[in-house]
Amino acid sequence: MASTTTHWQAYRYDPSLAAAVIFIVLFLVVTLVHSYHLIRTRTLFFIPFVLGGFFETVGYIGRAISAQQSPNWNVGPYIIQSVLTLVAPALFAASIYMELGRIIRLVHGEHLSIVRVSWMTKFFVFGDVFSFLLQSTGGGILGSSHSANNSLGTNIIVGGLFLQLIFFGFFLIGAINFQYRIGKRPTPESAEAYIPWRKHMMSLHVSSVLILVRSIFRVIEYLQGQDGYLLSTEVFIYIFDATLMFLVMITFLWVHPSQINCLLGKGEYHVTRGGLSLTEFKVPV
Template identity: 30%
Template sequence: MVSGSLHTRSFGYVDPNFPNPGGVNDTSIIIYGYTPSIALAAFAAAWFFVHLVLHTAQTCKFRSWWWITFSVGMIFEIVGYIARSLSAKQDPYNLNYFVLNYFFIVTAPVFIAAGIYTILSALIARLGSQYTFLRPTFILAFFITSDVISTIVQIAGATLIGVKESNSEDPTTANNILLAGLAYQVFAMSVFVILMLTFEFRARRAIKERRLQVFCLSFTVATLMVYMRTIFRLIETAEGLGANLSTTEVYFACLEFAPIALVALLLCIWHPGRCLGPKVRDSRERFAKRHGSDPASVQY
């Protein structure tokens, strides 16, 4: 059984108002660096549940099954914040709650990003490959594979951190593993952002002709929100356990929850299935025919 006494290292946090139950799965400190807010966790779970329903309903309505990965991302967010709620309400020292919270909240943006990568591929198919340097199939394969690899490394690092803390051992190596996964994810996402912005700039006339300006704007903001969230995670991990970013929940709320919540809202209002249609590799001709004989007559 893990001892309920104060952690011997300087970054250990024990809530004076929440005695350590000393259960078999309890660590000697609260790994979060604070006791999570039940209000934030419950609100986040409810927010993502509402958007799970709205996104899935629109995906079914417009038969845009390629966007179903976003709904999977919403499910992961919900499970992650339910685990965080259990940490907040029942036992913030519980290692299982922490690992579940971290696993699902960190993994959720992988599915969300997969949908974002697919949007760019769909836009290239509709507007023309002459505006980009890479083929849509390569974009999907490379960036999705990069996200999967980086996330596996991050989860391995986070799990090791939990184990090390549970055994009152130095978690530096585990934190470095987590940092390596995040660094690669930021690198890959940086390449994607440059590719996306370059494509949108070169295809700006075609975007205007198809009246896709508002959709592309929401897509751009959504991408930058995911990118900002990834950068936050990298800086937080680089600071190390016990630093200001990792032990202040307001940063988590503003730079982890809020960006993904905004992405869910934007792409719910301008749903890719409604704006781009049911197929990823839809040709420009079929796209124009489905929405009207004159491409410029398409309304968004």
């Protein structure tokens, strides 16, 4: 009787080594830059975000290893790429949740938020962690060489992704609602020129939409099943996941949340002038 390993297919195509290496380099570089800024500015609430960048990097290292094993794939590298790239956006989301709470406190707009700021982070991060656990569990089960587990693993992943969509969708509605309400009833702090909260809200909205699109793609991908068109065509994972998550990381380099942290009296904020020197941000007194 043939061994069961000959019937197990990690991928419905031969993974591209070149594409995996490109995104290993991209994610590694941007994550190291984020790590540098994290340490330099002490923006500690961005630790989950940076961990997400390392998850993406290691995930694509696993994919590169798989690309060199085609068609006799080992389970280990497949599980690494499957689980880490699946759950990394949940870590990005955790830091984004925390940033919104800090922006609201900075402009003294607590009364304009539909979610009480004192437990906003706890509420959304709880949903994020639960989604994270479901997706990682499902990814581990799906990586099993036993085909009987495929349906269970897929269902758990889809459940985790739906949970992420629900919480993230509610978060995005709350963020948009807050910006609308403070636009109608501005606080004195929101009118201060030295508090550029609008550009931070814009980066938050852009990154949130990117993560939301990626999560919708992942839900459709897994609902189609292992033989579905999306899971059977490699280019989609790079367009609707890798590229979008890389853009999320770039967005927060362009508008770094350390400025919010500094204005709240925590850490430091630095700006680059001509790419040559760094100047510490000073709050007007």
